[in-house]
C-alpha cells in the first residue's frame with residue numbers, strides 16, 4: 001500500500017517534466033507518452049522521460065515472425081562446438097548483426113574438446129547378458145529427430161575406459177547419498193555406480209564417485225525427475241520419453257571452467273599449454289548418460305538392500321542399492337580429445353559520453369543437438385534485440401555507454417568461449433565492464449525467473465514491470481509474482497524479518513554456475529545477472545530439444561522470445577543510458593548479512609561457532625550498507641542538481657556529471673573489491689569471496705564459499721582465515737564506495 005502511494009505521487013511530479021522532455025533532441029521521434037510514469041532509477045526526470053520513450057520504441061521492434069525464422073535457421077542441424085555446422089551458426093549470427101547495422105566479428109580460440117570416437121558399449125553381464133541400445137528413437141512428429149548428425153549420448157570429458165564390475169545405485173550421487181550407503185555397508189570402491197540426474201551438477205556426481213573409488217559412472221534420467229511422473233512424454237507432452245538421455249559435460253568446472261589446458265589464460269597461439277594429464281578439471285573415470293528405458297534394465301534386477309529413504313525413483317518397482325555380484329555391468333567408453341577451433345561472435349554498439357564503459361550481453365550458441373531451448377531461444381532473443389538496437393541507432397540513438405553483444409561457443413563443454421574471452425580481455429574488462437547480462441535457455445515456457453548479484457535486484461524488477469507478459473497481458477513482473485505465489489505453499493510466503501516488503505517481491509536467486517556469467521562474476525568481479533522464461537521442459541540436452549518441440553510446447557507463438565528480447569534489451573538500455581548507475585549495494589549488504597547469519601547457524605550446529613569472528617563480519621556488512629545509503633543519497637542529489645542547472649542554465653552541471661561518473665566507477669570497483677586475487681582454497685581461478693559454485697553442488701551457489709566449505713569440512717583454522725578474508729573484501733568494497741563520493 002505505502003509503496004504504491006509513493007509511486008503515484010512521484011508520478012504526478014514527473015508528469016510536469018514530460019513537457020520538458022518533448023523538447024529534448026533524443027525524443028524527436030518518440031511516440032506521444034500519455035501515461036506519466038515515475039522517474040527511472042539513475043536518470044533525471046527529463047532524461048527518464050526520454051529514456052522511456054526510447055525503450056518503448058525499442059520494445060516495439062522484436063517480432064514473433066522474425067524470432068521464429070531465426071530459431072528455424074539456428075536449429076536446422078545439430079551444432080556441437082567445433083563442428084562445421086557450429087561455424088555456420090556463427091556466420092548466421094555475425095551476418096544478421098551486420099545486416100542490422102551492428103559491427104560484428106568472429107573471435108577464435110583453439111581449445112581441447114571431447115568427442116565420442118566409437119560407440120559406447122554398455123551391457124548387462126549378469127544376471128543375463130544384454131547390450132543396451134543407448135539410442136534416442138526417431139519420432140515421426142519431430143522431423144529432425146531422425147538426423148544422422150545427432151551426436152551419440154555421451155558425457156563431455158568422460159575418460160576413455162573399459163570396466164566390468166558390480167553395480168551400485170547411489171541415488172543422486174551426493175555426498176549424503178554415499179553416507180547413507182555406508183550405513184548399509186555398501187562400498188562403491190571398484191564398482192560401477194549408477195546415479196540419477198538432478199540435485200547437483202553432473203560433473204559433481206563424477207567427482208564424488210571418483211572420491212569414493214568408483215570404477216565408472218552411469219547417469220540416467222529418472223522418470224520422477226523429468227519423465228512421465230511429471231506429465232505426458234514427448235511427442236504427446238513436453239516431458240522426456242523412454243529412450244531419451246541427457247548429454248552434458250562432466251568437466252570439474254567448480255575447480256575452473258574453460259579450456260582445460262590453459263587455466264587463467266586465453267587459448268590462443270603462444271599461450272603455454274598443460275598436458276591433458278596435468279589438467280585439474282578433468283575426470284579420470286568413464287562416465288556415461290543413459291535413458292530410463294535402458295536404466296530400467298540395470299536397476300530392476302538389482303539385489304542388496306531395499307533403498308534407504310529418498311532413494312526411490314519413478315520406475316515401477318522397489319529400488320535396491322545393489323553392490324552384490326548378482327548384477328554386473330560392462331562399460332566401455334572411447335573418447336577423442338581434439339584441440340579444435342571455436343568461434344565467438346562479438347558485436348558492438350559504440351557508446352557516446354562514456355564509451356569506455358561496457359554493458360556486456362552474452363548467450364551461448366553451441367548446442368549438444370539442435371538446441372532450440374538451450375541455448376538458441378537466447379540466441380534468437382539476442383538477434384531480435386540486435387535488430388532493435390540497430391534500428392534505434394539508425395534513428396540517431398547513441399547509448400551513453402558501449403554495448404557489447406557476445407555469442408559464445410563451447411559453453412556446453414565447460415563455459416569455454418566466454419571463459420577464454422574473459423581471460424583474454426581480463427585487464428580491460430576489470431576497468432571497463434559495468435555489468436554482464438546473460439541469457440542461456442531464454443524460453444522453455446512462460447514463467448520468468450532471474451538470478452543476479454543483489455545490487456541488480458531492483459533493476460531487474462523495474463525492467464520486468466515495463467515489459468508485457470504475452471499470456472496474461474499483465475506486466476512480466478506481475479505475472480512472475482503471481483506465479484511464485486501460486487507455486488509456493490502459504491507457509492513460505494511469510495517473511496521471518498516481519499515486514500511484508502520482501503514477500504511482495506518475487507525472489508531473485510544467487511548465481512552458482514552452469515552458464516557463462518561465471519567467468520565475469522566469479523573470476524573478474526563484474527556484476528552479473530542471468531534470466532529467462534521457464535516451463536515444463538523434459539527434453540534438456542536430448543535429440544528432441546528441437547524446433548518441433550518449441551513450436552508445439554515451449555513457445556508456439558514465439559511471443560516469449562519477443563518478451564525475452566524486450567526485457568534483456570530494457571535492462572541493457574537502462575544500464576547503458578543512466579547518468580547514475582542504478583546499483584544498490586544496500587540490498588547487497590542485506591543479502592550478505594543473511595548469508596552470515598545462516599552460516600553462523602550451521603557453524604553452531606557443528607560446534608564451530610567460536611572458530612571465526614562473526615561479529616567482525618556483521619560489522620563490515622553494516623559499514624557497507626551505510627556507505628551504500630550515503631552513495632544513493634549523493635546520486636539523488638547530483639541528479640537533482642543536474643536537472644536544476646539545466647533548467648536554470650547555470651554551470652554547475654559539468655561538475656555534477658564528473659562527480660556522478662566517479663561514483664559510477666566506485667560502484668563497479670565495489671564488486672571487483674569483493675574478489676581476492678589469491679583465489680578460493682584449492683581453486684585459485686575463483687576469486688569472488690561471496691559467490692562461487694559449491695564444490696558439492698556445482699550449479700547451485702554456495703555463498704561465502706570458503707567459509708561454508710571450511711565449516712562443512714569441520715576445519716576451524718580454515719574457517720577463521722576464510723572469515724577474515726571475506727571481511728577484508730567487504731571492508732574494501734565499503735571503502736571504495738566512500739572514496740567514490742569524495743572529491
Ligand SMILES: [Zn+2]
Nearest residue numbers: 374375440441
Ligand atoms: Zn545452455
